[in-house]
Amino acid sequence: MEFSKIISVSGKPGLFQVVSQSKNAIIVESLVDQKRLAVNSTQNVSLLENIAIYTYEEDVPLLEVFKAISEKTEGAKAISHKESGKKLASFFAEVLPNYDDERVYTSNIKKVIQWFNLLIETGFDFSKIESVSEESEK
Structure with missing residues (x-):
């Protein structure tokens, strides 16, 4: 797991790891339960390294x-x-x-x-x- 790929998504508890990117969304995986979800461009995302x-x-x-x-x-x-x-x-x-x-x-x-x-x-x-x-x- 790379620190540079760990993000926080506003409105969602916990931290997520960036798995992939699509045209309109980022595919992330929860560090807590390993469930994947798509985060669209309207949601606020913060890279922990920033x-x-x-x-x-x-x-x-x-x-x-x-x-x-x-x-x-x-x-x-x-x-x-x-x-x-x-x-x-x-x-x-x-x-x-x-x-x-x-x-x-x-x-x-x-x-x-x-x-x-x-x-x-x-x-x-x-x-x-x-x-x-x-x-x-x-």
């Missing part, structure tokens, strides 16, 4: 945030996204200490943690991605 988190210096790509969470949890699931807002903000501050708390809302933190836990459940290994990106830089 999402970034606001910090006081510069925006941090979501993949870097996921790697930081993975290092903190040692590759295990993070806290539940259903925890209180204070617990979520505290956890997120440990992972990304300089995030902009005025522009990153609790709902954003919930979504990031929910997505991270979903990816861990499907067997996504962020430590392997780190070594691949380092090799491509050499």
Whole structure:
């Protein structure tokens, strides 16, 4: 599973992997139940690799945030996204200490943690991605 092919579809729970493209739609497969569906061009779709988190210096790509969470949890699931807002903000501050708390809302933190836990459940290994990106830089 490639991180660059994982998307979020507004109005649909969970994450999806892009399988194919047709003329008027994208064929995606749910990471939760492996069911395939067609997402037409009128639906809002976000590639996870294009999402970034606001910090006081510069925006941090979501993949870097996921790697930081993975290092903190040692590759295990993070806290539940259903925890209180204070617990979520505290956890997120440990992972990304300089995030902009005025522009990153609790709902954003919930979504990031929910997505991270979903990816861990499907067997996504962020430590392997780190070594691949380092090799491509050499």
